[in-house]
Amino acid sequence: MPKIKRTVKEKTGFPLFDDNDNVPELNTSDLENELKDLLGGEGVGSDSDPSEEVNEDDPKLLAELEAFVSDDGHKRAKSDSTAHEEPSGVSAAEIQERISAYKSSIQILKSTQPSNTSHLRRLERTLQQLDSLASQVAKGQVIQPDELPPPPPPIPPSVTLREPQNPPTVC
Numbered sequence: 001m002p003k004i005k006r007t008v009k010e011k012t013g014f015p016l017f018d019d020n021d022n023v024p025e026l027n028t029s030d031l032e033n034e035l036k037d038l039l040g041g042e043g044v045g046s047d048s049d050p051s052e053e054v055n056e057d058d059p060k061l062l063a064e065l066e067a068f069v070s071d072d073g074h075k076r077a078k079s080d081s082t083a084h085e086e087p088s089g090v091s092a093a094e095i096q097e098r099i100s101a102y103k104s105s106i107q108i109l110k111s112t113q114p115s116n117t118s119h120l121r122r123l124e125r126t127l128q129q130l131d132s133l134a135s136q137v138a139k140g141q142v143i144q145p146d147e148l149p150p151p152p153p154p155i156p157p158s159v160t161l162r163e164p165q166n167p168p169t170v171c
Helices: 008-012 028-038 059-084 092-112 117-138
Strands: none
């Protein structure tokens, strides 16, 4: 198959443009005016007219500045006071309460529903987490409340297998 010679337009992939096309000069002020008309008369790139003077003694502006400064000062004072406080964490007593609650839930679950092993394993894993948290607190580390597992879920009533009161008769 013979090779076809292609022109510059065909090589670029943009057949409408090539180096010989004249790109029209754009007047930015005309474009900005057109955009201003499209936006409904709002200016582009500036919030206010530069020729407009700002009255520094305007009561509305002063009130807004005062509110901004007082809010910022209050936030700084609050953040400074929290930075100087001792970090509050979970106490060892809270962890021991959760451990005893999980142990009792495990005992109840083992005695009433021995077939529910997935629930039992989940409770035992959480009990191990609580034991490790208790050892960390004993070492003096601070445990955040969001690291503490939630209390154990209530154990659903045990499902007992009942024999039917009237067994079906075979004819």
